[in-house]
Every structure is written in C-alpha cells, then in structure tokens.
Amino acid sequence: MANVTLKDVRKTYAGGFEAIKGISLDVGDGQFCVLVGPSGCGKSTLLRMIAGLETTTSGAIDIGGRVVNEIEPAERDIAMVFQNYALYPHMSVYNNMAYGLRNRRMAESEIDTRVNEAAKILELGALLQRKPRQLSGGQRQRVAMGRAIVRQPKVFLFDEPLSNLDAKLRIAMRVEIRKLQRRLKTTSIYVTHDQLEAMTLADILVVMNGGQVEQLGNPLAVYQKPATTFVASFIGAPPMNLMPLRDAGGFQPNREGILGVRPEDLTISGDAPTGGLALDLTVEAIERVGAETYVYGLRSQLGDAPTVSARPGELPPGEVLVRLPGQDAPAIGQPVRAVAPREKLHLFSADGRSRLEL
Amino acid sequence: MVEHRPWNDIIAYTILTLAVFVVAFPVYLALIASTHDAATVVSGNLPLLPGHHTLENYYRAVFVGGSRTSREPVGHMLMNSFISATGIALGKILISILSAYAVVYFRFPFRQTAFWIIFITLMLPVEVRIYPTYKVVADLHLLDTYAGLILPLIASATGTLLFRQFFMTVPDELLEASKIDGAGPFRFFKDTLLPLSITTIAALFVIQFIYGWNQYLWPLLITTQDSMQTIVTGIKKMLTTTDELAEWQLAMATAILAMLPPVAVVVFMQRLFVRGLVETEK
Numbered sequence: 225m226a227n228v229t230l231k232d233v234r235k236t237y238a239g240g241f242e243a244i245k246g247i248s249l250d251v252g253d254g255q256f257c258v259l260v261g262p263s264g265c266g267k268s269t270l271l272r273m274i275a276g277l278e279t280t281t282s283g284a285i286d287i288g289g290r291v292v293n294e295i296e297p298a299e300r301d302i303a304m305v306f307q308n309y310a311l312y313p314h315m316s317v318y319n320n321m322a323y324g325l326r327n328r329r330m331a332e333s334e335i336d337t338r339v340n341e342a343a344k345i346l347e348l349g350a351l352l353q354r355k356p357r358q359l360s361g362g363q364r365q366r367v368a369m370g371r372a373i374v375r376q377p378k379v380f381l382f383d384e385p386l387s388n389l390d391a392k393l394r395i396a397m398r399v400e401i402r403k404l405q406r407r408l409k410t411t412s413i414y415v416t417h418d419q420l421e422a423m424t425l426a427d428i429l430v431v432m433n434g435g436q437v438e439q440l441g442n443p444l445a446v447y448q449k450p451a452t453t454f455v456a457s458f459i460g461a462p463p464m465n466l467m468p469l470r471d472a473g474g475f476q477p478n479r480e481g482i483l484g485v486r487p488e489d490l491t492i493s494g495d496a497p498t499g500g501l502a503l504d505l506t507v508e509a510i511e512r513v514g515a516e517t518y519v520y521g522l523r524s525q526l527g528d529a530p531t532v533s534a535r536p537g538e539l540p541p542g543e544v545l546v547r548l549p550g551q552d553a554p555a556i557g558q559p560v561r562a563v564a565p566r567e568k569l570h571l572f573s574a575d576g577r578s579r580l581e582l
Numbered sequence: 583m584v585e586h587r588p589w590n591d592i593i594a595y596t597i598l599t600l601a602v603f604v605v606a607f608p609v610y611l612a613l614i615a616s617t618h619d620a621a622t623v624v625s626g627n628l629p630l631l632p633g634h635h636t637l638e639n640y641y642r643a644v645f646v647g648g649s650r651t652s653r654e655p656v657g658h659m660l661m662n663s664f665i666s667a668t669g670i671a672l673g674k675i676l677i678s679i680l681s682a683y684a685v686v687y688f689r690f691p692f693r694q695t696a697f698w699i700i701f702i703t704l705m706l707p708v709e710v711r712i713y714p715t716y717k718v719v720a721d722l723h724l725l726d727t728y729a730g731l732i733l734p735l736i737a738s739a740t741g742t743l744l745f746r747q748f749f750m751t752v753p754d755e756l757l758e759a760s761k762i763d764g765a766g767p768f769r770f771f772k773d774t775l776l777p778l779s780i781t782t783i784a785a786l787f788v789i790q791f792i793y794g795w796n797q798y799l800w801p802l803l804i805t806t807q808d809s810m811q812t813i814v815t816g817i818k819k820m821l822t823t824t825d826e827l828a829e830w831q832l833a834m835a836t837a838i839l840a841m842l843p844p845v846a847v848v849v850f851m852q853r854l855f856v857r858g859l860v861e862t863e864k
Contacts, residue, residue, distance in 0.1 A: 277758050298764035310755035314777040323773070324763030371759075 226288030226301075226378035226411055227253050228274065233283035235269055235435075243269045245435040246283070251428060254409040256402070258443075260422035261432035262458070267415045268383055270432070274413060275304050275381050288378050298327075303372035304381040308388060309364045311356040311371075317343075318352040321370045335374075342370040345404070362393045369401070373408070380405070382414040386421065398424060419459050423447065431455050453576030456484050462518065464570070465490070465544050481580060484570035487518070487547035490562045492554065499566040505544055507560060510553045517553045519546040521560065609841070616640070616835035623830045635831065643835040656813065656836050662731075663795055663812040664843060669732035670794030671787050678741025678786070679779065683771055685742070686749040687757070697746075704739040708800050719804060726810045731801055735794065741786050748782045749775065788851045792844045813840045 228251040235244035243266045251257040259267040272278040274285055276297035284291050292300045303324075311320050318339055325335045343349045346366040356364055365385065372380055385401070386394045402425055405412050416422055422429055422443065429443040431454075439451040443459075450456035450464070457463040469481040485501060496502030505521025521544050546562050554560050571580045615623050618633035644657045684690075685697050708715065715734045724730035752775065760770040801812045811819070817840060820833045 275758075275762065277761065297758075297761045302762065304759070304762050306755045306759065308753060308755055310753065310759040312756065312759075312774055314774075323765075327764035327769065371763075 227251060227286070228257075228288075228379055228411055228413065229284075229286040230270075230274075231284040231286070233270070233273065233285060234281045235266075235273060235278065236281045243435055244273070244281075247432075247435075247437055249430060249437070249440065251411055251413060254411055255427040256405055256412045256414065256425055257428040257430060258414045258416060258422045258426035259430045259432055260416055260419060260458070261438075263417060265432045266435040267417075267432050271381055271383055271413060271415045274379075275302055276300050301378040302381055303375040303377040303379075304383065305368045305372050305385045307384040309356075309368040311364060311367055313356055316353050316355060317348060317359070317367050317370075320356065320367055321374045324371065324375055338374045338376070339370075342373045345373065345407075346370050361389050362397065365389060365397060369404070373404075378411065380410050380412040382412065384416055385414075386416070387418075394421075401425065419461060423459065429459075431458060433458075449579065450484075450570065451579050453482055453484065453572050456570060456572070460486060462487050462545050462547065466572075466576075467523065467544070469571070480574045482572040482574065482576055484572065485564050485568060487545040489564045489568035490544070490546040491564070492519070492546060492548065492560050493563050494561060496561070496563050497565045501564045501566075501569055503544055503562045505546075505560050505562055507554050507556050507558050508543070510556060512551055512553070514551075515549070517548045517551055519548060519553055519560075520544075521546065521562065524559075612834045612837050616643075616831055616838055618831055620829055620831055623834075639831050639835045640839075643832045643839065656816065656839055658809065659811055659813040659816040659836075660839060660843070662728075662810060663814065663840070665728055666731040666797070666801070666812060667791050667794035667843075669728065670735045670797075671790040673732060673736030674738040674741050674790045675783055675786055677736055678738045679745050679776075679783070681742045682745030682749055683775065686746055687767070700739050700742050702739075703737065704743075708735060708797075712799070712803070716803060725804050726807050728810075730804050731797075731810070731812070732794075735797065735800065738790070741790065744782060744786060745779065748779060752778060784851050784854050788848055791847050795844050 228249075230247055230249040233244060233247045234242070236242045247270060249257070259270060261267050269278060273280050274287075276292065276295065280293050285293055287300055287302065312323065315323065321339045321342060322335045325338065339352070340349075343352055346369060348363070348366055348370055351359060351363060351367075356367065359367065365388075368385065382401075386397055389397060398421055401414075414421075414425055416425075426443045428440065429446050430440050431438045431446065433454050438458075439446055439455045446455060447459055450459060453466055457466060464484045464486050466482055466484045469479055469483045483501070490503075503521075504524040506524065507519055507521050509520040511518040511520075523542050523544055544562060566582065569582055571582045572578065573580055611628065614630060614632055615628060616639055617636040618629070619635045619639075622629070622633060643655070644660075645655050681700060685693060685700070690696075719725060719730050719734060722730075724733070756774055757770060760774055765773060796814060797812070798814050798818075802815045802818075805811045805815070808819075813836065817833055817836050820836060821828045821830075
C-alpha cells in the first residue's frame, strides 16, 4: 500500500532526445492510474522509470514515501506485468511465480501458501506444473499477473498487458484486472494505447503526448471537458468532430478557434436549437454496427484552409461523423442538417492547446 | 503440388548411391583390413569379405601395441584423445558462453572493440600462430601435458559468436523480469540464460568435440612422449617404421576405433539437440 508521487520527472537519452519532458503526478494509495497516449508519447518509458528499468535524468520518483531514483528494481517493492508476459520459458507456472520469492529467501512453506493463493484467485490451480508454452495467451497473461500478485508489492505496474490478446479475451481480462485490483487494493499504474481500456480501468487518467502530460484527471471529467484538441480526439471513439470555428454553421463567425462536437451529441433534425450548432451535410457513407449507425457527412460550409490537421484516428478535414442510435439513417447523397445544443459544444483556441469557455 | 516422375527418382537415387559408395568404401576397406592377419593385408590382394583375426587384431591394438614398433597401445591413446577433445569442447563452451554474456549484457568501455578483437581471432587458427603458441606453451612447461594439449585450443570466436547470436534472440523483458524478481547478473545467467542455452551448448559440444578429436598438428608438435600422444597422431606413427613392414591390420583397427567416439557423440547429442529444438519455444 503506497502512494506514488512523481516530481518534475525528466528523461533525456544520450543522443539528446528528450523522452519525458517534466512530469508531475500523484497517485493515491490503492488508486488505479492509467497512462494513455499514442505510440512514442513516452508512457512506457515513464512506467519503466518508475520500475527502475530506465534511469531518471532529473526529478524525483517517490514510492510509499521513499525516493527510489537510485534504488534497484528489486528493492523498489514493485511488480510488473509485461506486454509479452516475459515468463521464464523453462520454468513451470509454479516456479515462474515462486522465483522472485525464492530470490528473496522466503521460506518454502510461505512461498507455497502465496503461490497457491494466487493460483486460486486466478484459477490457475490445474496448470501449476505446466510450462508457459503449454498455455494459451489468456492463461499466460494470468500467470504473469500471478507472478505480480505473489510478491504482494506496494505497486503494480502494467505495460500494455492486454495488447497480445484477441478482442474478446481483452475485454474479459480488462474486467478481471479491475476486479482484482479492487480486491487487493494495491496502487496500480497501467500503460495502454487503447482509450477504451483507459476509460474503463482508470481512477486517474493521464493522457500523454510528446513526453508531456496533456491532461490528467477523472476519466469522465476528461471525456466531458477535454483540455486540448489532442485529448478531444484521442479520448472517445469514434473521435470528436473538430472544425474551424468560422466554418461551423454560421456559429459565432467573428471568433477564431476550433469547435468540437462529439458524434453522439449530434442529431439529425430540421431545426437548429437556439445558440446551438447546425451543420449542413451531404451524406457520404453509412456504417451500421447494429445498436447504432455512423453517418459520415461532408460539410457544405468548407473554409478555404483546413486548420485542423488530420492525424491518425482523426477525421479528415471537412468530414463530420454523426452517431445515431438504432438502424435508421438517411440515404447516401442526401443533404441533412446535423444539430447539437450549445452545452454539448467544445471550444478550443486556434492552436488547439487550450480550452475556451463558450 | 508434388511432381512425381519415376525417372527423376531413379537418377537421384543412383547419384546418391554412388556418392555413399565413394564415401563409405574406404571405410569398409579399413574395416575389412582390420580383420585379416598381416600377411593377407600386405599381399596386395585384400579380400572384400571379413577375415578371422578380428578379435586378435583389436585386442592387440587396444591393449598390447605393435610388436615391432615400440608404440603405446591404442587404449591409452584413445583415453588421451578423449580427455583432450572433451577438455577442448567444454573449455570452449565455458569461455565462449561467458564472453558472449559479457559482450551482450554488459555495457563496459570498449565493448565493441572487445567484440571485434574476438571476431578477428577467427582468422588466427592454431596453424597460423603455431610458433608463438608453441613458445608460450614450452615456456610454461606445458609440453607433454593435458593442459598443453587443451589450453591453446580453447579460445573460441566461433562459440562466442554462436552464443552472442542466441543471446540476442532472448527477449529483453526476461532480463527485466529477472531484475524485478531480484536476480542479479549471476542468477540471471544461471537460472534463465543457461537453461535456455542447452540446445546451443549441445550443438557447440558436437562441433567442438569433433574439432578437438581431429587435431593433428598441435598434438604432434607438443607431445614427445608416446604416453601423451592422441589417437590421430598415433595412427601416423604406427606406419612409420624403419626397416620393418608396417602393421597395416593394426593401423586399420586403430583407424576404425578412432572413428567411433565422434560418431557416438554425433548420434547421441544430435538426438538431444534436435529434441531440444523441437520442444523449446522462446
């Protein structure tokens, strides 16, 4: 049980590349903190610095009231679950879990108790004598979790632990991890690039980009009030529609800025709500996924310069996505008007770096 | 899609059979010669069927030695060969696995330089550095000792390269997991790397045992007493007689005996490392 506190933590590689540009973070005892961001944003590096697998250039990493910058990984009282599980291939499941305890010269009887207890929690009892290669992906994942649990560490560190599993198993394991963490009440830091995992697991969500914290807070608060256009398009799937303010359906035309509206907040209707947004669209494509339908429309008010760049995962300029419940949708090529009330709109500065009051 | 043309098979098998014959016939002749008495072998008309002196010839070769040449019996030479070949193979494995571990897992100054120096020694086999090596061994009073037979041959760039390649395929996460599990460099080596390297070690042992067994020039140079000579040099000496007939039947028996241990090593270890290759998943 411990807090994890980072104070202005930085990492500069020998070549001069600055991977972590000053991050401060406070994870309370028993909280589940998720670091999320696109690949290369430094989230894994930060986790490995907390684990002690990477050196820290400056700043302080504090685990349970002790600055651990100069302390070996084994002495930090942490346990880590790796993306590829990193199970010892030549050891049985039992020995994989017991190895770390044996290295600490724990009594065999105590090791046996802990391993069997972890095996019971994770339903690994029948597999204890198997080798990792005889297990399925989900079982290996559970062994990796077991290896972390038996240590009874102050902090669990997860490095994209579910990315090697197929979609269904990933959802099942996601729920299991959350339940397990609630039950053990161990402070956890979890790295993922999957915003859905991040939203569902986190007590504290840390959205990272380019070695910096873009936004930090309760996941729903981040979803409801994204601080930058990066967060707005990264959190939430499908991503938020962003458009230059002057193109936004005649909405406050004399201001510069970027207007955002989530696909689920748009409805197709004839009349614009007072003070709200009304976009005239031509339907380009329709995706029916069953419970809901995605309508891709092209804005008829298209400015000369697309000020919002299309990064991966974002919509191309001029395209607006509307998410409708059910299966009813307009025909392709049909002109429609998509509207959203004023309180559902998000306004950002022209560079996308800050959120403005509407 | 498998093409099946009977003529292709016939031609292929004919060529293979011929090749096997070319390789195996001299061995067969040696085997036959070792079963006849001296007169039959020297007569110039060697029969193609085994004779009746098998046990006698092998008994004399192994335990008595030649009657007219004052050579050691083969049993002792086999032992010498076995000790030096095993010593060379194990020594090479020990040195190369440790140096590869250092080169791959430790960041020390001039690491790349060290690696390239090891690499360059590939171009310096015993034959090239024979004079300085002999001088060093002689000055250390290692002539006519097992240490003299073994030590100069055990530095192995081949083994280091082989282990380096293997270590580089071991995922970094295993090292990191070991670090978090509280295993230091020695524990990681002993508990994780060594068990994973078993197949590589077996493969290297086969190669290096045969290399050590087949050494000719080096043992010939540094052994002066018959009691220290290896079987490969011993065969040659059996044929060097001044004014007597060489005892070909004994030389052939010795040659056959010299072939057996490497064959045994290949047959036995091959199964071990093939099984290892099939079962191990990294």
